[in-house]
Amino acid sequence: MKLFLASSAALVVVLGRLDKAEAFVPSQTAPSFVFPTTSNTALPAKKGGGSKKKKPAKKATGGGFGAKVATKEETAYEKALKAKLAEIKSSPTSPRPWLELGSVLMKLGDYAEAEEVFRLGNIAAPGDDMLSGAYTAIAGHSAQYFGGPLPADKAVDANAVSCDFDTYDVGQKAEDFRTVSWTARGDGPRVQVSKGSLLPREECAKAIEIAEAHAASHGGWTSSRHTQAATTDMPVKDIPELLDWFNDKLATTLFPMLAARYPDKIASPDLLRAHDSFIVKYDADNAGAQNSLAVHTDESAFSFTIALNDRSEYEGGGTCFESIRLSEADGGDKGGDFEPLTLNADAGGVVAFPGTIRHGGSPVTQGVRYIIPLFLYLSENGSGKEPGYVTKDLEEAVEKAKKRQRLVGGFS
Numbered sequence: 001m002k003l004f005l006a007s008s009a010a011l012v013v014v015l016g017r018l019d020k021a022e023a024f025v026p027s028q029t030a031p032s033f034v035f036p037t038t039s040n041t042a043l044p045a046k047k048g049g050g051s052k053k054k055k056p057a058k059k060a061t062g063g064g065f066g067a068k069v070a071t072k073e074e075t076a077y078e079k080a081l082k083a084k085l086a087e088i089k090s091s092p093t094s095p096r097p098w099l100e101l102g103s104v105l106m107k108l109g110d111y112a113e114a115e116e117v118f119r120l121g122n123i124a125a126p127g128d129d130m131l132s133g134a135y136t137a138i139a140g141h142s143a144q145y146f147g148g149p150l151p152a153d154k155a156v157d158a159n160a161v162s163c164d165f166d167t168y169d170v171g172q173k174a175e176d177f178r179t180v181s182w183t184a185r186g187d188g189p190r191v192q193v194s195k196g197s198l199l200p201r202e203e204c205a206k207a208i209e210i211a212e213a214h215a216a217s218h219g220g221w222t223s224s225r226h227t228q229a230a231t232t233d234m235p236v237k238d239i240p241e242l243l244d245w246f247n248d249k250l251a252t253t254l255f256p257m258l259a260a261r262y263p264d265k266i267a268s269p270d271l272l273r274a275h276d277s278f279i280v281k282y283d284a285d286n287a288g289a290q291n292s293l294a295v296h297t298d299e300s301a302f303s304f305t306i307a308l309n310d311r312s313e314y315e316g317g318g319t320c321f322e323s324i325r326l327s328e329a330d331g332g333d334k335g336g337d338f339e340p341l342t343l344n345a346d347a348g349g350v351v352a353f354p355g356t357i358r359h360g361g362s363p364v365t366q367g368v369r370y371i372i373p374l375f376l377y378l379s380e381n382g383s384g385k386e387p388g389y390v391t392k393d394l395e396e397a398v399e400k401a402k403k404r405q406r407l408v409g410g411f412s
Contacts, residue, residue, distance in 0.1 A: 080104050081390065088124075088394060092401035095121060095128035102134060105390065109382025111178045115139050116391045124401035140275030140375075144237040146247040147379065148255070148270025154248070157198075160256040164195040166330050171323035171338025175356040179382045180265050180301040182354060189354045191324055192261045197348030198253055204308040204347040207242055208370050211279045214239045221281055223290065231361075232290040233278040236372065242279075246372075250274065254374070258302060258352060265301075271378045275300060279308070282317060282361060282369040293361030295322065300355030300375040307371055310346045314367030318344030319351045320360050 084101035098121025105114035118135035125131060167190050174182040174189035182189045211234055215221050223232045236246050255269035283289035305319055320342040326332030342362045343351050355375060381387060
């Protein structure tokens with residue numbers, strides 16, 4: 001499922017326009033972003049920091065994201081960063097230097113730093129559509145969802161890392177996403193399917209009950225939040241009772257599980273962030289209702305679906321893949337053929353995979369299937385530098401801008 005809402009033409013080209021700014025240097029291959037239409041809602045405060053464990057700088061692998069650029073180009077980027085920092089400190093309420101600084105950082109593969117620049121920029125220069133759109137595109141709704149580290153009063157669910165999974169190798173290319181590379185290092189793309197439940201069945205049933213009650217009191221399920229791969233759904237963030245439960249499961253179960261399944265890609269569960277998540281309803285019992293989803297790719301490093309009801313409650317359904325095979329370690333044939341397969345789980349189980357491989361929702365032919373899809377990225381810098389190496393020098397500029405806004409009565 002696509003992560004973004006209807007796009008705005010002005011925001012789609014924002015980075016392309018910024019590339020032409022005089023302060024900018026020739027870019028590496030740039031990431032593709034689809035900027036969503038955004039409202040001028042208040043931005044959340046900065047979340048807690050991620051893992052303190054430093055990741056080594058990533059080696060050059062032919063120009064992919066996170067690759068170390070040539071020394072000459074590094075110097076040019078360094079100059080661009082210094083120029084933008086000076087400009088922001090001189091004129092913190094101007095949105096353009098914030099946008100340009102964030103763009104430079106994205107080209108360097110330092111996405112965590114770019115996200116923080118866009119967040120601070122929206123505080124210093126509120127109300128700018130491009131700046132707001134840039135923040136939403138890179139961070140999504142992550143501020144509403146749990147992001148590490150694990151609070152001191154919580155503990156990781158032992159089942160999160162001990163639950164058995166079947167692993168499937170993928171027979172098609174998985175595009176790199178931000179700092180996660182499937183082509184340059186580590187193991188290749190793979191799909192993980194839990195053999196048992198990670199979340200208690202009774203809690204999953206309660207989640208369905210809460211979602212249906214919310215839909216009944218709020219005009220029904222939504223069906224037009226996405227321009228591509230649209231689903232009949234409801235954002236988890238919009239249901240307070242459900243959000244509290246879900247954030248607890250992200251912290252104690254779902255993030256630790258994913259880090260355990262992809263240790264070569266995820267250094268710590270503290271780095272994981274949820275760009276978006278919603279409950280999806282596939283209904284085969286009502287004429288005209290959605291019962292499937294076309295094959296597509298996601299704008300995420302990792303995606304997974306959480307089953308909320310058992311397969312015995314419906315027929316058909318599941319997440320379909322175009323080219324996978326059971327791994328040799330789990331009993332598959334070495335060198336066996338890759339083939340189209342549909343994978344599914346009972347209530348509380350998950351199907352996890354790289355978001356950039358092609359997948360879809362197989363038709364439910366009878367009954368109703370409920371799932372929670374989750375779209376994730378890693379809050380880290382491709383250079384290996386700790387988050388804050390640029391933005392630590394901007395706090396004073398933000399305070400200066402806030403003071404100026406208060407003086408004119410435009411900031412609270």
